[in-house]
Amino acid sequence: MPELSPSDTAKDAAARAAVALVQDGMRLGLGTGSTAVFMVHRLAERVRAEGLRLRCAATSRATCDLAGQLGLRIEELDEIGWLDLTIDGADEIDPDLNLIKGGGGAHLREKITAAASDRMVVIADPGKVVETLGAFHLPVEVIPFGLEVTRVHIQRLLDSAGLSQRPMLLRQRDGVVFRTDEDNVILDLSLDCIGDPAQLARGLSAIPGVVEHGLFLNMCQLALIGSPDGSVIELTRIEGVA
Numbered sequence: 584m585p586e587l588s589p590s591d592t593a594k595d596a597a598a599r600a601a602v603a604l605v606q607d608g609m610r611l612g613l614g615t616g617s618t619a620v621f622m623v624h625r626l627a628e629r630v631r632a633e634g635l636r637l638r639c640a641a642t643s644r645a646t647c648d649l650a651g652q653l654g655l656r657i658e659e660l661d662e663i664g665w666l667d668l669t670i671d672g673a674d675e676i677d678p679d680l681n682l683i684k685g686g687g688g689a690h691l692r693e694k695i696t697a698a699a700s701d702r703m704v705v706i707a708d709p710g711k712v713v714e715t716l717g718a719f720h721l722p723v724e725v726i727p728f729g730l731e732v733t734r735v736h737i738q739r740l741l742d743s744a745g746l747s748q749r750p751m752l753l754r755q756r757d758g759v760v761f762r763t764d765e766d767n768v769i770l771d772l773s774l775d776c777i778g779d780p781a782q783l784a785r786g787l788s789a790i791p792g793v794v795e796h797g798l799f800l801n802m803c804q805l806a807l808i809g810s811p812d813g814s815v816i817e818l819t820r821i822e823g824v825a
């Protein structure tokens with residue numbers, strides 16, 4: 584393997600630690616993003632070396648494709664039904680292990696998968712750990728029909744919460760509007776600081792046209808934070824604490 588950058592070494596360390604939690608016979612959810620890519624590689628290595636029998640569901644087409652290339656068999660989530668563990672990356676992690684996800688546009692399938700798992704473990708480099716969520720833009724997946732009306736609803740919600748004066752951006756990739764795996768679009772909200780994530784999550788979920796937002800609240804039980812020196816710190820959440 585070519586020499587890794589400090590950031591990639593941190594991601595790989597977190598990925599290895601998460602994959603070490605995997606046991607023979609487990610039903611797994613495989614996350615999406617650059618950190619999850621390391622996890623899928625390390626998982627495939629373990630499967631090859633140890634002959635682990637796993638059932639895996641992917642949170643995106645990209646992860647499905649990568650896993651297939653590495654010899655991991657991917658099934659539909661509904662074929663498996665329920666998962667023991669989902670391992671995924673995150674864009675921000677606060678001290679209660681609340682998350683912002685969706686930087687890669689996969690948060691809808693990621694949230695469905697995590698919600699169908701006994702346990703969600705997040706893997707990340709130290710740059711993802713924050714005191715308060717919101718410096719990273721908050722992705723909101725929206726149905727293209729009535730997009731401008733949905734945008735007005737979101738802006739009213741943000742205004743009433745005193746949250747943002749900056750325009751929300753319709754996500755583009757390579758100069759064209761980004762489409763998710765479900766063929767929806769994404770509005771990225773620039774909020775700086777989300778004082779009450781639960782209230783914002785409720786408000787966004789109540790807007791017709793919003794499919795899913797990137798706030799993952801009370802879903803993650805363990806975060807494994809890798810460091811450029813290869814060490815890993817475990818952050819845990821006490822159940823019942825918002």
Ligand SMILES: O=C[C@H](O)[C@H](O)[C@H](O)COP(=O)(O)O
Pocket residue numbers: 614615616617618619671672673674684685686687688689690693
């Ligand atoms: O939509 C993408 C996912 O939520 C990713 O898990 C998240 O954006 C973190 O990605 P990365 O590991 O590339 O920072």
